[in-house]
Amino acid sequence: MHLSVAGDLRDPAWRGRVTAAIVFLALLLPAGYLTEFNPATLWGEASLRALKQFLGSFFPPAMSPEFLKLVAEAAWKTVAIATVGTAIAIAIALPTALAATRILSISRIATGRMAALPALVRRAIRWLLIFLRSIPEIVWAMIFVRAVGLGDTAGVMAIGITYGGMLGKVYIEILESADNQSTKVLLQNGAGRLQAFWYAALPVSLPEMMSYTIYRWECAIRASVVMGFVGAGGLGQQMELSMKMLAGAEVLTMLLVFVALVWMADMLSALLRRVFA
Amino acid sequence: MSYAAGAPALNEISLALAPGEQVAIIGPSGAGKSTLLATLACALRPVAGSVQVLGVDPWALPAGELHALRQRLFLAPQLPPLPPRQRVVHAVLAGRLPQWSAWQALRSLIYPADAEIARAALARFRLEDKLFLRCDKLSGGERQRVALARLLASAAELLLLDEPVSSLDPALALNALEVLQGEAGARGATLVVSLHAVDLALAKFPRMIGVKAGRVVFDLPRAQVTDELLADLYGAELNASVQALPDEPSAVLKLSRCT
Numbered sequence: 001m002h003l004s005v006a007g008d009l010r011d012p013a014w015r016g017r018v019t020a021a022i023v024f025l026a027l028l029l030p031a032g033y034l035t036e037f038n039p040a041t042l043w044g045e046a047s048l049r050a051l052k053q054f055l056g057s058f059f060p061p062a063m064s065p066e067f068l069k070l071v072a073e074a075a076w077k078t079v080a081i082a083t084v085g086t087a088i089a090i091a092i093a094l095p096t097a098l099a100a101t102r103i104l105s106i107s108r109i110a111t112g113r114m115a116a117l118p119a120l121v122r123r124a125i126r127w128l129l130i131f132l133r134s135i136p137e138i139v140w141a142m143i144f145v146r147a148v149g150l151g152d153t154a155g156v157m158a159i160g161i162t163y164g165g166m167l168g169k170v171y172i173e174i175l176e177s178a179d180n181q182s183t184k185v186l187l188q189n190g191a192g193r194l195q196a197f198w199y200a201a202l203p204v205s206l207p208e209m210m211s212y213t214i215y216r217w218e219c220a221i222r223a224s225v226v227m228g229f230v231g232a233g234g235l236g237q238q239m240e241l242s243m244k245m246l247a248g249a250e251v252l253t254m255l256l257v258f259v260a261l262v263w264m265a266d267m268l269s270a271l272l273r274r275v276f277a
Numbered sequence: 278m279s280y281a282a283g284a285p286a287l288n289e290i291s292l293a294l295a296p297g298e299q300v301a302i303i304g305p306s307g308a309g310k311s312t313l314l315a316t317l318a319c320a321l322r323p324v325a326g327s328v329q330v331l332g333v334d335p336w337a338l339p340a341g342e343l344h345a346l347r348q349r350l351f352l353a354p355q356l357p358p359l360p361p362r363q364r365v366v367h368a369v370l371a372g373r374l375p376q377w378s379a380w381q382a383l384r385s386l387i388y389p390a391d392a393e394i395a396r397a398a399l400a401r402f403r404l405e406d407k408l409f410l411r412c413d414k415l416s417g418g419e420r421q422r423v424a425l426a427r428l429l430a431s432a433a434e435l436l437l438l439d440e441p442v443s444s445l446d447p448a449l450a451l452n453a454l455e456v457l458q459g460e461a462g463a464r465g466a467t468l469v470v471s472l473h474a475v476d477l478a479l480a481k482f483p484r485m486i487g488v489k490a491g492r493v494v495f496d497l498p499r500a501q502v503t504d505e506l507l508a509d510l511y512g513a514e515l516n517a518s519v520q521a522l523p524d525e526p527s528a529v530l531k532l533s534r535c536t
Contacts, residue, residue, distance in 0.1 A: 106344055110322040115340070185358035188320045189431070190348030191374040195382045199371045203360035276362070 057248030061256060068253070070238065075257050078234035081152050082220035085159025089220075090213065092132070092164025097171035100125040103180045103201060104193040126172075133165025141227040152233035159220045159227075167216060174208045175201055207276045211269055218265035225258065287312055287323075288491045294467055296434075299458055301482035302471040305511050309491040310471040311355065314437045317469065318352035319343065331435060348375035351433035355440045357424035361413035365404075365423055368412055369395040372430035391430075398429035401456045417444040425453060429460055436461055438470045442477070450474065454481050475507060 041047060098104060100122045107115035114122070137158045144154035182200035191199065228236015235254055242250035287309045294300060302310050315321040316328060319335040327334060330350065335343050351372070359368045366389050373391065374382055384390060392408070399405045402422040412420060421444045428436060441457065442450035454470075454477065461468035472478040478485055478499075485502050487494040487510045495506055 107340060110320055181354070181356065182358040182360050185352070185354055186371060186374065188318060188347060188352055189350070189372075189375070189433070190344060190346075191371070192379055192382075194379040195374045195377070198382055198386055199363070199367060199374060200358070200360055203363040203367075206362065 054248070057246070058252040060249065061252040062247065062249040063253070067250060071235070071250075071254055071257055074235040074238040074254075075261065077152060078221055078224050078228075078236070079261065081155045081224040081232075081234050082159065082217055085156045085224070086163060086213065086217045086220050088156065088160025089163035089167050089216065092160065093167030093171050096125050096129060096164075096168040097175065098193070098197055100129070100168070101172050101175045101201075103175055103183050104187070104197060106187055106193065109184070109187055126169075129165045129168040131165070132161050133163075133169065135162065137162040137223050138227055138230060141232040142230050145231050150231040150233075155224050155227045155232035155234060158232060159223060162223075163216055163220060167213060170212050171209055174205050174212065178205045178208070180204070207273055210276060211273050214265060214269040214272060218262055218269075221261050221265065222258070287316065290326075290491075290493050292486065292493060292496055294469065296467055297462075297465045298484065299461060299468040299482055300470070300484045300486060301478035302469065302486045302488055303473075303475055303478050303510065304488035304494070308488045310488055311439050312491075313488060314352060314439050314469065314471060317435070318350055318437050319347055320352055349433055350435040350437065351428050351431050352437045353424055353428060353439060353441055355443065357420040359412040359420055359423060361411070363412050365399070365407050365410050365412060365415070366392055366395045368423055369398055369426045369430050372398075372427035373432075376432060394430050395426070398426040399423070401429060402426055402453060418446070418449065421445060422449075422453060425457065428457070432464075434464065434466045436466050436468045438468070440471055440473060443473060447477075450477060451481075 102108065102114065102122070105114050105118060105122075107113075107118055140158035140161050141154050144157045148154055148157075178201070180201065182204060183196050186196040186200050187193070224232070224234045225236035225239065228234045228238070229240045231237065235257065239251060239254050242254070290313070302313060304310055312321065316323055317330065319328075319330055322336055328336070331346065333346065335346055338346065367386060370385055370389065370391060373385075373394070377385070377390075381390060389395070396405050396408050399408060399422075402425060404419060404422055404426065407415060407419065407423070412423065415423065421441070425438075425441055428438075436457070438457070442453050445453055457470070458468060458481065460466075470478075470482070479502065483499055484497070485499050486496045487502075487506065489510055494510055495502065497506075
């Protein structure tokens with residue numbers, strides 16, 4: 001009969017977890033204090049009245065045929081801006097991710113360490129991606145509105161650049177967190193980097209990359225609305241007009257259209273995931 | 278091809294393989310068989326000592342030439358390296374990648390370029406009906422044979438296989454080994470196979486290398502591999518594990534059957 005010492009059964013990970021939880025809370029609380037976050041202010045007398053007035057003007061949604069036609073056109077434009085912008089983002093993200101990901105490094109095969117030059121190039125590309133995405137799309141939109149004038153082109157370029165940076169970073173992370181044995185074996189047997197990507201890394205990571213891209217497309221639809229406020233085309237430009245004219249009913253109609261668009265994006269994502277699962 | 282000394286997992290190893298030779302590596306788990314194969318495949322760089330693969334020292338080559346050298350060898354790891362969502366036809370044709378340009382590789386993904394090569398390779402392992410299935414629809418043994426069919430599709434001259442038949446039943450394992458040996462012979466390729474099934478190694482390979490604890494214990498023609506040598510190769514390992522588990526007599530019984 002063997003009785004192990006009680007100490008042997010203690011989970012060695014427990015201490016670390018408790019510490020992490022305490023540190024997390026210790027960081028979160030000052031952040032809440034800094035933002036003066038207090039849910040109670042939402043329920044104050046004055047707040048409630050203002051909110052009620054504002055939201056009251058929303059009902060019923062504007063349904064006149066001319067306005068619906070206008071919204072449909074703007075919505076179509078928003079989808080087009082988001083789609084073309086996301087396509088540009090993919091065109092930026094895929095090559096940069098391929099160039100920057102460690103799993104396609106040939107110099108790393110035998111030593112586990114990349115050679116100095118490739119490591120430097122990969123670092124530089126990561127910095128480029130950080131630069132692209134650290135400037136918010138609305139700022140890019142303002143810059144491009146100045147450069148190419150009011151309209152959709154500014155929105156498309158702003159989304160393309162910012163989202164290119166985001167997609168590139170996430171593609172790298174998806175590629176590197178997947179099971180990469182098949183990629184490694186192809187490189188070990190003399191395949192090229194692109195070949196190893198197409199024949200191993202891509203089939204392993206495709207569904208993850210695709211569903212994140214679709215989610216980004218959904219975000220691009222929302223973002224193109226915000227950018228419309230600075231004149232970068234689509235539903236947002238229309239919404240700004242309606243808000244300026246205090247036409248709450250029109251705003252509500254457009255919000256409903258947003259919900260429909262995001263719902264569509266969600267369905268598309270589910271469909272593609274099923275096809276490529 | 279010669280090989281001397283090695284990484285921490287291997288020690289004071291010195292061996293040479295003639296072109297076209299067929300060799301089995303045997304030894305207990307963790308002995309360094311996989312490390313030895315990876316070193317021969319230029320997939321691991323030894324800390325000390327020298328390696329020559331296909332007549333050259335890979336680690337003296339510039340990066341581009343080293344990678345070109347890798348195109349002439351085929352290392353098959355123990356676990357079949359197949360992306361689950363990839364279709365069998367592409368998994369097999371991946372063996373052609375060193376012969377293809379990047380553009381050809383992409384085109385073949387859009388429409389299989391050499392489906393006939395893939396089908397013929399699969400047929401030799403009786404898997405031709407799986408050509409257009411996804412790899413995750415296959416059983417473990419089928420996956421292992423698809424990975425071997427990739428070898429048939431390749432043009433490599435040095436074939437390094439780590440436990441290539443571990444998931445196959447005895448009849449299939451024998452058949453698969455015969456296919457591989459026939460292919461290596463037809464190509465004039467050198468074949469190095471690590472095997473757990475000692476009887477299979479004895480039946481099929483003219484030369485056996487026994488590896489234990491990172492060292493070559495024997496390197497002999499099969500006729501000279503005696504029962505004592507085999508008992509020693511696996512046996513001392515047994516004694517070690519028996520000592521590690523003094524309170525579990527059942528383990529001794531189970532393990533002693535292996536000797």
